[in-house]
Amino acid sequence: MRSTIVYFSQTGNTEKVTYALYERLQARGYTVTPLMYEDAADFPEALEGVELLGVGFPTFFGYPPRFIEQFLRGLKKTKGTSAFVFTTYGGATAGDSLYEAASALKKKGYTILGGLKLEGSDSYPQGRELKINAGRPDEDDLTIATEFVDRILEAKAAGRSLDIEKLATPTPFFAAYHGRPHAALVRKMRKEIEGKIVFNQEQCLFCETCKKSCPTRSIGTGEKFPEFSWKCIDGLRCYQCVRVCPGKALSAEYPGALEDYLKFRAESADSPEEKRRTTIVA
Ligand SMILES: Cc1cc2nc3c(=O)[nH]c(=O)nc-3n(C[C@H](O)[C@H](O)[C@H](O)COP(=O)(O)O)c2cc1C
Numbered sequence: 001m002r003s004t005i006v007y008f009s010q011t012g013n014t015e016k017v018t019y020a021l022y023e024r025l026q027a028r029g030y031t032v033t034p035l036m037y038e039d040a041a042d043f044p045e046a047l048e049g050v051e052l053l054g055v056g057f058p059t060f061f062g063y064p065p066r067f068i069e070q071f072l073r074g075l076k077k078t079k080g081t082s083a084f085v086f087t088t089y090g091g092a093t094a095g096d097s098l099y100e101a102a103s104a105l106k107k108k109g110y111t112i113l114g115g116l117k118l119e120g121s122d123s124y125p126q127g128r129e130l131k132i133n134a135g136r137p138d139e140d141d142l143t144i145a146t147e148f149v150d151r152i153l154e155a156k157a158a159g160r161s162l163d164i165e166k167l168a169t170p171t172p173f174f175a176a177y178h179g180r181p182h183a184a185l186v187r188k189m190r191k192e193i194e195g196k197i198v199f200n201q202e203q204c205l206f207c208e209t210c211k212k213s214c215p216t217r218s219i220g221t222g223e224k225f226p227e228f229s230w231k232c233i234d235g236l237r238c239y240q241c242v243r244v245c246p247g248k249a250l251s252a253e254y255p256g257a258l259e260d261y262l263k264f265r266a267e268s269a270d271s272p273e274e275k276r277r278t279t280i281v282a
């Protein structure tokens with residue numbers, strides 16, 4: 001039995017969950033290929049003929065990163081291949097990210113077995129500075145991931161499939177946009193917390209770490225310095241280049257005080273009950 005888990009992870013949270021899922025699936029008799037989103041185009045055979053596809057990503061402003069949605073829209077059609085989705089989020093909200101990813105897979109003919117959402121350390125620049133959710137996902141989170149595998153395999157064996165509406169969030173901030181284009185909501189959210197990225201060329205080592213790490217290939221090779229188009233993720237900054245820059249030539253500005261970030265998180269946050277709904281299985 002073959003399974004492939006395609007995942008994207010900037011700071012390692014989703015990757016940790018990927019490997020917990022990987023280990024359990026292997027223990028349950030699957031031959032699993034964990035495939036980074038960045039490599040997926042080079043290994044199309046990893047997606048051919050699998051019996052179980054997993055797709056994992058960090059939540060970006062309540063949704064999957066746009067390039068993950070594009071990747072899902074580019075998948076070949078299938079007839080009922082089983083699939084599951086998972087996300088890690090910084091502890092504010094996973095929004096409609098599981099629903100959106102499952103919906104894209106369903107349109108391609110996949111049968112959805114379940115969704116998993118676990119908290120991770122907050123990778124947003126302000127969240128990193130405030131050390132929000134440091135240490136997550138932890139052992140308890142990874143145990144939930146292991147149990148999730150057992151439950152989806154049980155659902156698969158019983159021939160059940162998930163009504164993907166069950167993956168939708170009841171969090172009012174997102175529920176109002178459920179199933180609708182979410183660009184306007186994301187714009188509204190970004191306005192409150194998203195700062196500019198500043199490039200200080202005196203500190204640039206021309207190491208191109210930023211270029212190699214950019215998930216949207218928005219950084220090119222210039223004559224003396226990298227060339228930034230800042231087209232980023234449909235204009236949405238993920239700040240990965242800032243995080244990895246060894247020369248500290250790139251830095252993120254905040255549009256307001258750090259407390260504003262906490263206020264913003266509180267406004268869009270999931271209720272405690274919604275946070276406890278970590279696994280949704282057919
Ligand atoms: C651009 C961006 C947007 C984010 N949006 C959210 C969000 O809407 N809700 C949330 O709780 N965390 C949000 N986060 C935090 C990440 O979802 C979280 O830290 C995740 O676990 C990172 O996973 P990774 O280490 O696999 O990249 C965001 C982070 C970034 C960089």
Ligand code: SF4
Pocket residue numbers: 213214215216217218219230231232233236237238239240241242
């Ligand atoms: S913020 Fe940096 S790493 Fe992220 S998409 Fe934009 S240029 Fe690429």
Ligand code: SF4
Pocket residue numbers: 203204205206207208209210211226244245246247248249250
């Ligand atoms: S990672 Fe930083 S130091 Fe390296 S090329 Fe990019 S901006 Fe310059």
